Every structure is written in C-alpha cells, then in structure tokens.
Amino acid sequence: MARKKIMLVDDAPTILMMERMILGKDYDLVMAADGMEAVEKALCEKPDLILMDVVMPRMDGFTACHELRRQEQTRDIPIIIVTTRAEGENMETGFHVGCTDYVVKPINGMELLTKVRNCLGQ
Amino acid sequence: MKKGTEPPNRYVEKVRDSARQFAKDLLQENVRLGDQVASLEGERQRLHEEMFLLREQINLHLQTQSRLQQQLAENEAQRSSFAMRYLDVEAQNANLASLYVTTYRLHSTLERQGVLDIIQEIIINLIGSEEMAIFEMDEDGRALRLVEFFGIDPEAYACVPLGAGTIGRAALSGELHIAEKPAGDLVGDADRVLACIPLKLGGRVTGLIAIFSLLGQKAGIEPLDRELFDLLATHAATALHCTSLYAAEPLGMI
Numbered sequence: 091m092a093r094k095k096i097m098l099v100d101d102a103p104t105i106l107m108m109e110r111m112i113l114g115k116d117y118d119l120v121m122a123a124d125g126m127e128a129v130e131k132a133l134c135e136k137p138d139l140i141l142m143d144v145v146m147p148r149m150d151g152f153t154a155c156h157e158l159r160r161q162e163q164t165r166d167i168p169i170i171i172v173t174t175r176a177e178g179e180n181m182e183t184g185f186h187v188g189c190t191d192y193v194v195k196p197i198n199g200m201e202l203l204t205k206v207r208n209c210l211g212q
Numbered sequence: 213m214k215k216g217t218e219p220p221n222r223y224v225e226k227v228r229d230s231a232r233q234f235a236k237d238l239l240q241e242n243v244r245l246g247d248q249v250a251s252l253e254g255e256r257q258r259l260h261e262e263m264f265l266l267r268e269q270i271n272l273h274l275q276t277q278s279r280l281q282q283q284l285a286e287n288e289a290q291r292s293s294f295a296m297r298y299l300d301v302e303a304q305n306a307n308l309a310s311l312y313v314t315t316y317r318l319h320s321t322l323e324r325q326g327v328l329d330i331i332q333e334i335i336i337n338l339i340g341s342e343e344m345a346i347f348e349m350d351e352d353g354r355a356l357r358l359v360e361f362f363g364i365d366p367e368a369y370a371c372v373p374l375g376a377g378t379i380g381r382a383a384l385s386g387e388l389h390i391a392e393k394p395a396g397d398l399v400g401d402a403d404r405v406l407a408c409i410p411l412k413l414g415g416r417v418t419g420l421i422a423i424f425s426l427l428g429q430k431a432g433i434e435p436l437d438r439e440l441f442d443l444l445a446t447h448a449a450t451a452l453h454c455t456s457l458y459a460a461e462p463l464g465m466i
Contacts, residue, residue, distance in 0.1 A: 103333070108310065174342065200306065
C-alpha cells in the first residue's frame with residue numbers, strides 16, 4: 091500500500107524538524123514555510139493531509155486554509171491546525187475556515203500521531 | 213354321592229396340582245426376576261463405572277478450564293503491561309525527539325542572530341511560552357544585558373545587576389530557578405519570573421534565559437521542560453560562544 095503524503099507547513103524550522111521526527115517513519119513528507127507556499131505546493135503535490143501553523147509570514151494559516159477550501163483540487167484535503175493559540179475563538183475561526191482538527195503547541199507526539207491517523211482513516 | 217360334585221380325592225389332587233403349578237410358576241418367575249436383578253446389577257455397575265469416568269473427565273476439563281482462565285488472565289495482564297510500556301516508550305521517544313531537535317537546532321548555525329532565533333523558537337514551540345528574555349553577561353561580569361525578548365516590555369529588563377531580583381540572583385548563583393507558584397499566581401508580582409536558566413560555559417555564567425509565563429493550555433513546568441532547561445543551560449551557552457568565535461575568525465571555517 092502506498093504511503094500517505096503529509097504536508098507540513100510552519101515558518102519555524104524547529105517545529106518542522108519535530109514533526110518530521112514524529113511522522114517521517116510512517117509517512118512521506120512535503121514541507122512549506124508559509125501559507126502561500128503551502129497553497130502552491132498543495133496544488134501540485136496533492137497531499138493526503140496538511141499540518142498547518144497559523145502565525146506565518148506572507149499568508150497565515152487561516153487564510154491558507156480558506157484558500158485551500160476554495161480550490162476544487164484541494165478542498166477535500168483534511169487540514170490539522172497546529173498552533174500556540176488554544177483560545178476558543180481561535181479554534182472557532184479555524185473550524186469556520188474549514189480546518190478538520192486542531193493540535194496545540196507544545197506538540198504532544200502521541201496526540202499528533204493519533205489525530206493524523208484519525209484524519210487519514212487509519 | 214350327589215350328581216355334579218367331584219369326589220374328594222379328585223378335588224384334593226386338583227388343588228395339589230394347581231399349587232404345584234403355582235409354585236413352579238413362582239419358581240420360574242423367581243428365576244426370571246433373579247436373572248433380571250443380576251442384569252440390572254451389572255448395568256448399574258457399568259453405569260457407576262461410566263459415571264466415575266465421566267466425573268474424572270469433568271474434573272480434568274474443569275482443571276484445564278481453570279488453568280486456561282488463569283493463563284488468559286496472565287496474558288491479559290501482560291498485554292496491558294505491554295500496552296502501558298508501549299505508551300511509556302512512545303512518550304520517551306517523543307521527549308528524546310524534543311531533546312535531539314533542541315541540540316541539533318542550537319548547533320545548526322554559527323550566526324549569532326540565528327542562534328538567538330532558535331532559542332526563541334525552542335522556548336515558544338517546545339516549552340510553550342510567549343513571554344521570555346535572553347540575557348548575556350556584560351564585559352564586567354556585573355550585570356546581565358537583554359539581547360533578545362518576546363512578549364515582554366524590554367525597558368524593564370534592559371540591564372539586570374547581578375544579585376538583583378530573581379533574575380540577578382539566579383545569574384549570581386548559577387542555579388536553575390523555577391518559581392514555586394504557578395505562572396498564573398505570579399501576575400502582579402514585582403518579580404514575576406517563572407523560570408531562570410543560567411547559561412554556563414565551563415562553570416562560568418555567560419548569560420541567562422528568563423521565562424515569565426506559559427501558554428494557557430500548559431498546566432505548569434513538566435519533567436521534559438526541566439530536561440530542556442538543563443540542555444539549554446549548556447548548549448545554548450556553547451552555541452552563542454561559537455557564534456562569537458566564528459564572528460571573530462570566520463575565514464578559518466570551511
């Protein structure tokens with residue numbers, strides 16, 4: 091069975107490295123450093139899941155999420171928001187723009203793996 | 213003699229014959245019943261032996277069942293233990309990943325601002341704080357100079373004399389300081405520092421990282437955080453020192 095592909099979107103290389111260490115063994119990974127790069131890459135890479143930071147330069151995560159939901163090729167890709175902001179209104183905004191689930195930082199490896207597997211139906 | 217009546221001798225013979233026949237029948241019946249009893253006795257003995265064997269088999273099955281149930285309980289306990297150990301190992305792996313990433317990132321650049329940015333990234337994303345400050349010891353070794361900050365008023369911490377306040381005292385002692393009160397209870401305190409991590413190179417304090425609060429979703433300082441503090445105390449100091457060396461002599465590097 092082909093490995094699932096996950097796109098990691100974060101402007102912090104430290105977080106990208108953490109996510110790579112947690113997920114790299116079981117999934118193929120694609121990286122993006124901001125929302126705009128994420129939208130561009132998602133259109134050509136067609137990942138099975140996107141982990142999206144919120145606060146990023148050029149285009150933030152919520153805007154990128156909204157943009158991905160507008161595009162037919164990417165509207166059905168599950169998106170997990172990964173952020174330091176756990177306040178209710180932020181989570182509400184995330185779900186309003188179309189994110190599938192939410193993970194707060196600092197990342198709990200087991201929680202992230204569980205949510206990734208749930209979103210991928212594994 | 214009256215007509216129709218039997219002579220007495222004939223009657224007695226008849227009765228005697230009847231009695232003899234009756235006795236004979238009784239004897240035959242007796243023999244038959246005796247045979248039947250013997251047969252039933254044999255059957256009873258056979259059934260008794262069969263029942264004994266069946267009881268033994270039942271006991272054997274009950275013992276096997278008991279043994280299998282015990283084995284099942286042991287397997288279940290072992291499975292549960294393995295599941296707990298698996299979760300522990302996964303948690304340890306995740307912790308080790310944090311420590312590895314921290315070390316790797318700190319030493320991934322020789323640019324001073326790069327190292328300061330990485331320290332900030334580690335504190336925000338791996339420890340979970342958005343109020344922090346990084347200090348370096350000034351040339352005299354008497355005060356800490358603020359070199360990087362996030363989420364705080366820099367003027368309040370621009371220069372901290374050694375021994376002054378929680379930050380100054382931690383720099384003087386060189387010991388890690390973690391506030392006894394939770395971060396939420398420190399709000400309003402004049403000296404509301406949650407953690408002070410002296411940066412040490414060869415036993416000498418060269419700087420300090422101060423953390424003033426944690427992200428709302430974080431209950432408090434966790435064991436992994438303390439390990440990250442220990443790691444930062446040496447590796448952040450070393451990384452910053454290397455940037456100074458590199459800045460002084462960049463041409464020596466490939």
